[in-house]
Amino acid sequence: MVALVPTEAHGDERGALLNFIEAQRAAIRRAAHGLTEEQAASRPSASELSLSGLLKHVAEVELNWLRLAQERPNERQRTQETWGDAFRLVEDETIPAVLDFWAGVAKETEEFVRSVPSLDDTFPLPKAPWFPEDGRVSVRWMLLHLVQEGARHAGHADIVRESLDGRTSFELIAAEQGR
Structure with a gap:
């Protein structure tokens, strides 16, 4: 797996955007490469973030935005009581299960983006103090x-991983490629 987004980007804007999203997904997944569940759940820095918690969070955030764009209910929507669980694995959740869930979300995101008539199509934002009242955004x-959300959390993941064992993203790319 390379660290750069492919330049061919499927020849269109949709493909380019999806490739940039996938590059950020890959960076976050890569940060957990070769770790045990216990290592990935640890919080080795001043932050409350763990790698397994970041994996879960970005998967659920992507699903939430997808459901908003589809104007469908989100079956995994969190209540205030469970909001803290968004950044840690709970009950029988495991890294492989979170990665499988995220792969399904990613596939569904790509299918939706490829099928929407226009990237200029808009959908309403939910009511929240951080969104404008009656706000709408485009696909x-x-x-x-x-891309922004993924990049922000990929940076977090790099710091958490380096704090765990000193391994950097370039070392992890080489390890994934068997070098």
């Missing part, structure tokens, strides 16, 4: 936001 905006 393009959502995709750019997913």
Whole structure:
């Protein structure tokens, strides 16, 4: 797996945006490469973040934005009582299960983006103090936001991983490629 987004990007804007999102997904997944569940759940820095918690969070955030764009209910929507569980694995959750869930979300995101008539199509934002009242965003905006969200958390994941065992993203890319 390379660290750069492929330049061919499927020849269109949708493909380019999806490739940039996938590059950020891969960076976050890579940060957990070769770790045990216990290592991935640890919080070795000043932050409350763990790698397994980041994996779960970004998967659920992507699903939430997808459901908003589809104007469908999110079956995994969190209540205030469970919001803290968004950043840690609970009960029988495991890294492989979270990765499988995220792969399904990623596939569904790509199918939706490929099928939407226009990236300029808009959908309403939910009521929240951080969104404008009666706000709407385009599918393009959502995709750019997913790139931003992924990049932010990929950086967090790099710091957490390096704090755990000193391994950097370039070392992890080589390890994934068997080098």
